[in-house]
Amino acid sequence: MLDPNQKERVVRSNFSKRTDCGALLCVLFEDGFWKVYKFVEEHNQELVERPDKHFLPTERHLTQLQKHVIHSMSKLNLGPVKAFNVMKTCFGGFEDVGASKVEFKNYKRQINLFIGEYDAYIVVKHLNEKKQSQPNFAYDYITDEENRLKGLFWCDGQAKRNYHVFGDVISFDAMYRSNKYSMVFVPFTSIDNHHCNVTFGAALLASETADTYIWLLRVFLKAIGSQPKVVVTDQDPAMKKVVSVVFVDTRHRLCMWHVMHKLSLKVGVRLCNSTNFKERICGVVWRDIRTPEEFESEWEAVIAEFNLEDNDWLSDIFALRESWIRAYYRMEHMSGLMRTTSRSESENHFFGQVCNSKATLVEFMTHYETAIEAQRHTYRKNDHESRYKRPQLKSSYKLLEGQVVDIYTKSIFCDVQAELIGVADCINQRYEDQPDGFVKFYVNDFQQPYEHSMHGVIEILFLAFFREFPKQYILNRWRKEASPNCSPELLISREYMTELDPDVQSMMREELSLYKDHVQSYTMKVQDMQIVAPPASSRDRFAKITGQYKNDKNPIRVPDHIMAEEFYNTFFNAFTSESSEISTVTPKTITKAINENIKHDNFYGTHSIPPTLESIEDYTWWKERFIN
Template sequence: MGELYHSHAPLDINSSGSEENLISHSPEEIKLEPISFDENDACPVPRPGMVFSSEAEARFYYTKYAHQMGFGIMTRTSKKGHDGKVKYLILVCSEITRSDALRKQYCAARINLTLRKDGTYRINAATLGHSHELGSHHLLSSDIEMRGKRTLDQEVIDMGVNRISYKNECRNHLQKERHLIGENGDGEALQKYLVRMQEQDGNFFYAIDLDDFFRVRNVFWADGRSRAAYESFGDVVTVDTTCLSNRYKVPLVTFVGVNHHGQSVLFGCGLLSCEDSESFTWLFQSLLHCMSGVPPQGIITDHCCKAMQKAVETVYPSTRHRWCLSNIMEKLPQLIHGHANYKSLRNRLKNVVYDAPTTSEFEGKWKKIVEDFDLKDNKWLKELFLERHCWAPSFVRGEFWAGMSINPHSESMHAFFDGYVSRQTTLKQFVDQYDHALQYKAEKEYIADIHSSNNSQACVTKSPIERQFQSAYTHAKFLEVQHEFVGKADCNVSVASDDGSVCCYNVIEDVIIEDKPKESVVEVIYNRVDCDVKCSCRLFEFRGILCRHSLAVLSQERVKEVPCKYILDRWRKNIRRKYAYTKTSYGVQHFEPHGQRLELLCNQFNSIAAVAAEFEDTSSFVKDNLCNLKEKLETWTTLLRKSSQVDVEKSNYMID
């Protein structure tokens, strides 16, 4: 990896920097894969990140690659250190042409290598395009190859070349261009933004990855509100790489979750110069460091990016990982559009993806589609089926994913900056709009909080369980619960077995599939001792919302109140989450008086703590009194909250 600017160090993106000002990147290195060569071996395409054990090995590799492609090489630039070792080296295509002014013009193809601290040589930049036809210089390349071999020891010739990531990354390199960060005034704009944020937000975090020439390679940052929000909602994180995959001018990567209203909430942002495993690993490690070493329980990524998947395995080995379903389904029309029975095929695939309740039913219906439409040779569908445990709803429902991207109407990757970033948006423009985007999201959440706290959503049934959720959940989540209560009317319950304490029910639900009425059967097991209910549809496990089948069984059992374990704190409206009051550069205006009072009290508490901490007795005295004071304040604030009058205009104000 490159060097790393820490967020507590001053930032100068445009300066050359010095090694004394940098902190070495400590996370574990990317695993390298050796490739052994003999006379018939094909060389991988040169790319940034390839590492060689010596200068001789690097020269031999590029000589052999050039011979393979049909061009010659020569040394354009090299620089030795005090110890006599080459510190910097450029190997280029040997083709030279003459311009109209009879001046020499060199071919642009080349590799730049630098000596690393461990004595190895690393490719920092590689230009693959040639300004001439390849193949006509085969004899010249052979001659140069032989001259190069004279400088090599036999044991060096037999050594392997190390390269980053897995085999197909080199093949994909031709299709990927390195993003440029910090050009045309963008670097200065980013620098000013990061400095300003650190001045205004004491909890602001950033990290910068530099290459061996101290140029900005990757950037990560997160403000104090985003870091605090991660404590409440960082259990499931979506990695949005839309700007990378669609080649936006801003190489933006965002880490996004969902809050208690089901709204997108930002955890952090990154800028990547290259879409390789090394860059994604650095980015994920930066997020981990920013969040005090706490990894997400689940992470959702684009299924197309193998480099990102590899990085997830490296940095978050214990985290559940799945692909974004809506991202896959968005690609479905273009990948099957040419089929003769396109509409029928599309509907059948959507049906099996969204409506297959069990893994066995999914597999059976999928295979039937492949057979009916003669798709056994369709590479894309074949790969999706092989990796079905990573994305198909019937395979991922057993784990909690906060309901992210599981139905046809969920937003693609929970894009957070929609409306603020387009293909033509520059980094400078994005930085200028960044605070406005976050303020808009914070205001939208504040308005939803006001509505949930001061208005009641009417119940649709007489069930006391529905009223239990009405008083606990935010409006958005209560509407999801109500949807299940309405759907309960389509469920018919019958007892399959009953041993007194545990009862097994079959729930038959009337459903509409492809405009045709059908029946769906699920199994619900109810434990009367601890009021535990489990449904084979696994909606609660996936979304944290009790399903209609479970509600039907609870109604059959005459249960009047569900245990607290079925009312998640994640969706509650009456929890004061500290991130909402965190001081930021884009603070919500309504929270400013609260924030000012909070900052004043914190300063006073700090001064009290400084005095009390001198002795054990005074420390214990303050601690005991604070506990008593907290209990009294919680009772007092609850009464004040219930009796307070809310500005009707503000509570009814809606943001589109």
């Protein structure tokens, strides 16, 4: 009986190239010579013209270079089609690539098939290998009763060092769906001394429960070793409880950008677009310098003007105002994380390059490591410019401005320079000595609504005739020397060298330089002497790419709610129906049998292409994967 709810099976139209042509050439190797014993010249179909030769299947093959390009571009979250377009541009045309988009996509599909259900296992194994080679690397994971991955956290030594410098205020949220299993990506971030994002670690979570977040924060605390002063999160009601349970000495704040990002949805798009309500309410929220009383008065005035007293969402966020409005904790240092729209959009864009809803966990980890490498390269570039480039002094206070150049990074200097220029309008050099020993100073407009909170401090410094910044007002996290601009190995050597006599230091530098030159020369000699090995099989190439060289008896499995059935449905019937003895089959007959099975018994509605089988060992391995 037919199921009325079952969808109608869709069958694609296939055009065949076969015409039962009898043309052939038969040869025989005899007495050391090839002999033609049969030749039929007549064809019953048109021969392919030379300009169309590259469309023939026999002319379409991926070279090792092209396979390397596909994998390398995958690290940048660029798919096989973009890799093909790059190769087309490099080679000069489609006909010169030697393959089509289909071959590029099929190669990527074969890698994903190789990964299969071992996706989570490969990633955990990769992190474990990092732990073995990097003692300061930390990772942890949890699984359910079926050994399926529920949560995964990791951070390296550089992330830990960054945390101890810039980790006074951290942010984490779970708004990124990063892979095909819908696991949530949770990065821990802050702001470095160049006002750029810096990442302290990251996690993947299969579910967003309170217990999962408590596990994550405890693992993070164990890896990092100390609690942050302030944690900024989105408006998740469970977050407040979770943060208070784990970070008992930490203040919890809400991200202003996440709160205001919901404004149009909660109030109505028509109201925001047809009136100046959004402009008015954002002006009340984002303005930095005001007292709590001023904020409440202006907020209530805007709400009353637009008759929104009954809006539950606006009432709720107003009740939480002490957690996200700057007027209620102006004296707390927030490092810019409470935070501007451009800051949050920059962070979203950065991690958006990592996330891909169709990516495997192996691909995601590759994307993440590439992105972090780029982030740290940007930091070193900014650090280099701050150390070795001198800005132009523009204010009237060259002495203080010159000190700022030596103390702060380039971006922080620009902020302070703007303060020095702006505060000059407020300075009035008139002062009076008081009988009690104090000095009374006069300013032109002390109530002026300045853009930055540093104005008051700078005014006092000027009015008291200071000629240098007191050290107690200089935060180490904004200094040039906050984080050494070098590798951990070089950092250790520098710390050791500073304890030595200058003459000894000079001799050691010369010896180290000579040693480095010797190593480079020997490396070049070894490369020249290398013997070109025969090309590896598909399985060996995929194993090298993914890091999976042998199967585990009880591997960590991917989350069950999005189990990738296409890895099994495509070929399971094909392999189980192939009943021939292994010793009597060839890769050609195996591939033909699989193709016929998929063509005639495509129960699951998939049109995936079977893997390339280059040997009997390849066939045996693939068959064990899909049957067992």
